[in-house]
Every structure is written in structure tokens, then in C-alpha cells.
Amino acid sequence: MGFEPPQRLVRALGETYGDAAGAAWLDRLPALADDALSALSVSLDRVCAPGGRTSLVLLVHRADGTPAVLKVAPAGAGPDLERAALAHWGGWGAVELLAAPAGGVPGDALLLERLHHEVSLRSLPEAKALLEAAGTVRRLWVEPPAGHSFETVAERTARQTEPMRAAAEREPALEPLVRAAVEARDELVRESPEDFLLHGNFRQSKVLSGERAPWLAVGPEPLTGERAYDLARLARDRVEDLVASPGGAATARRRVRKLADSLEVDQARLRGWTLFRAVESGTRALTVGRTQDGELSLEFAGWL
Numbered sequence: 001m002g003f004e005p006p007q008r009l010v011r012a013l014g015e016t017y018g019d020a021a022g023a024a025w026l027d028r029l030p031a032l033a034d035d036a037l038s039a040l041s042v043s044l045d046r047v048c049a050p051g052g053r054t055s056l057v058l059l060v061h062r063a064d065g066t067p068a069v070l071k072v073a074p075a076g077a078g079p080d081l082e083r084a085a086l087a088h089w090g091g092w093g094a095v096e097l098l099a100a101p102a103g104g105v106p107g108d109a110l111l112l113e114r115l116h117h118e119v120s121l122r123s124l125p126e127a128k129a130l131l132e133a134a135g136t137v138r139r140l141w142v143e144p145p146a147g148h149s150f151e152t153v154a155e156r157t158a159r160q161t162e163p164m165r166a167a168a169e170r171e172p173a174l175e176p177l178v179r180a181a182v183e184a185r186d187e188l189v190r191e192s193p194e195d196f197l198l199h200g201n202f203r204q205s206k207v208l209s210g211e212r213a214p215w216l217a218v219g220p221e222p223l224t225g226e227r228a229y230d231l232a233r234l235a236r237d238r239v240e241d242l243v244a245s246p247g248g249a250a251t252a253r254r255r256v257r258k259l260a261d262s263l264e265v266d267q268a269r270l271r272g273w274t275l276f277r278a279v280e281s282g283t284r285a286l287t288v289g290r291t292q293d294g295e296l297s298l299e300f301a302g303w304l
Contacts, residue, residue: 003047005029005056012053015288017076025074029056036072036109040099048117052219055079059114067114068098078221079108081150085197085222086110093139094199094217095210115216121204126238129204130255133234134262136207136215141196144224150197153225154189160280161185167283174283177301181279184272193266198223198230204237228265232273235259236281239296249303256304275304 005026013022033056037044041063048057048069055073062068073079086097096113121129144150161182168178199206200221210216235256242248256274260267282297 003030003033006047006049006051008050008053009056013074015290016054017074029072032109033058033070033072036070040070040109040111042068042070042111054219057117059117060111062098069095069112069114069117071110071112073108073110075108079110081222082220083108083110084145084148085150085199085220086112088145088197089140089142091212091216092142093136093213094220095208096212112218113210113212113216115208115210115218117208119209121207121215122238126241129237130234130259132215133202133204133207133237134259136217137199137202137230137234138263140199140202140217140220141227141230144195144197148197148224150222150224153192153198153223153229156200156223157185157189157276157280163287164280164283167287171286174286174298177279177298178283181276181301185276188269188272188276192226193269194226195224196227196230198225198227200230201233202230203233226269227263228260228269229273229277231259231263231265231270232277235270235274236278236297236300239300243296243299252300252303271304275301278304 010022010026013025016022017025037058037060040060042060045059045061045067048059051057052071054077055071058070058072060068060070071079073082083097086094090096091113095115097110098113099111121133124132164178164182168175199217200223201219202217206219207215207217235252242252245251256271257267259265260270278297278301282294282301285291285294285297
């Protein structure tokens with residue numbers, strides 16, 4: 001199958017794996033996609049653009065005419081973990097996993113229920129979007145499956161602290177925020193109050209309109225731990241609008257309080273995880289040259 005991969009995917013692969021490794025996987029991608037289409041007995045409609053940042057998304061249909069979505073991702077994106085999480089949720093609050101090739105195919109493919117990829121919660125007014133997001137993420141917080149291989153919040157965030165410190169060494173002005181974020185993280189992981197299966201990257205753009213249910217989550221980066229960690233990315237949603245508004249700082253703090261109250265999460269823990277995740281995201285963006293994204297996240301962190 002000949003095609004041009006979406007530029008968003010090309011840029012993201014270069015940032016995550018380096019230009020050489022990303023290019024090597026992209027070179028193999030047409031063959032990987034053909035293998036996945038054949039293994040799952042589906043026919044291609046078109047490539048979804050702009051698509052995702054971690055996988056090629058293909059709109060397909062099954063032999064009986066049912067529309068579906070085929071995702072082909074590099075192993076580093078964790079498609080096996082996404083598959084396990086989606087299977088455990090069983091379509092409750094999340095897109096339904098329709099099939100996966102026995103033993104997998106090169107590149108790891110997932111066949112998913114087709115949603116309206118062009119309609120996410122970001123299409124709604126802010127207050128309504130947050131209400132629907134809260135209702136969706138609540139459904140995902142279930143007991144992890146027995147014998148699972150998901151990493152914990154403590155493990156994932158431990159890996160993230162060294163790049164944050166390295167960013168602060170390169171740019172000393174970041175040091176106070178990085179220090180505050182790492183200290184908050186260290187305090188939070190000393191004793192986690194609960195252990196749920198989490199989406200891991202939950203935000204408004206990860207909740208799409210569907211036929212089976214009004215709104216369903218997609219694109220999990222699953223892990224286990226406390227709910228406050230999962231809410232922390234949602235608290236930073238539409239940060240560009242917050243920064244552009246005169247009362248952005250007060251609105252951000254009010255949003256954290258409202259999310260904590262509506263989902264019965266400890267407010268101080270949500271604030272701590274929101275701080276950590278905003279600083280981690282900001283320093284990572286600056287490191288790969290996404291200056292505007294990085295500065296927005298760090299300005300938001302400074303408000304907390």
C-alpha cells in the first residue's frame with residue numbers, strides 16, 4: 001500500500017525515537033499496514049489525517065461492511081498494553097476492541113470500533129466538555145486485571161524525573177519549577193491511597209463521539225494508581241485559552257477545585273499531580289523544540 005504518513009505522526013516519531021529510528025519505522029510502515037490489513041481481513045477506506053501522534057490510523061471496513069479503525073503502532077508506543085486495557089474495559093467508557101491478530105503482526109495492530117474521529121469533546125463549550133469528560137473518565141476507573149503488566153504511576157513518573165532535571169540544568173530558570181514538581185511527586189508516591197486502572201493520557205481530545213455511546217475514550221497509555229494522576233492532564237486542557245484570558249490563573253485553580261470535588265478526589269493531590277505533569281510536559285516540549293507548547297505548560301504550572 002503506497003501512502004504518505006500524516007506529518008503529525010512523522011514529527012512525533014522523530015521527537016520520541018529520534019529521526020533515524022523514526023524514519024526506519026516509517027520506511028517499514030506500508031508493509032506493516034498491508035500485513036495488518038491482510039491479517040485482520042479488512043479493506044482500506046483511507047488514511048485518517050491528521051491522525052495520531054503514536055500510530056498510523058486507518059479507516060477500514062470489515063468483510064460484512066462494518067466500519068472500523070485499524071491502528072498500527074511501533075512497539076515503543078505500547079500497543080500491547082493499550083490492547084490489554086481496552087479488552088479489560090470491554091467497551092465501557094472506551095472504544096471497543098474488535099479484534100487483534102493471534103500472536104500479533106509486525107508493528108502491532110489493533111482493530112477498533114469506528115467513532116466520529118472529527119468530533120471530540122473539544123468541540124463543546126468548556127463547561128459542557130468538562131462535565132462529559134468527568135462522566136467518561138469515571139467509567140474507566142476500575143480494578144486492574146489480575147496478573148497485569150501495566151506500570152504504576154510511581155514507576156512512570158520516576159522515569160520522567162531525570163529528563164526534567166536535565167532540562168533544568170540546561171536552563172537554570174526552570175530549576176525552581178522542576179524542583180517543586182519533583183518534590184510534589186516524591187511526596188505523592190510515598191503512599192498512594194488507591195489502585196485503579198487509569199487511562200494515562202486522558203484529555204478532551206481523547207474523548208470522541210460515537211454511535212454506541214455519546215462519548216468514548218480513545219488512545220490510552222494505561223497504568224495503575226490513583227485517580228488524581230489521571231485527572232491532572234484534563235486539568236490543563238485548553239491551556240492556550242487559559243493563558244490568553246485575563247483571569248487564566250484564577251480559572252486554572254478553580255478548575256482543579258471543581259474537578260476534585262466533582263469526582264471526589266483529594267484536591268491537594270490533584271494539584272500536586274497537575275503541577276508535576278504540567279512541568280514534565282513543558283520541559284519535554286522545550287527539549288524537542290516545541291517552544292510554544294512548553295512555555296504554555298510551564299506558565300500554567302506557575303499558576304498552581
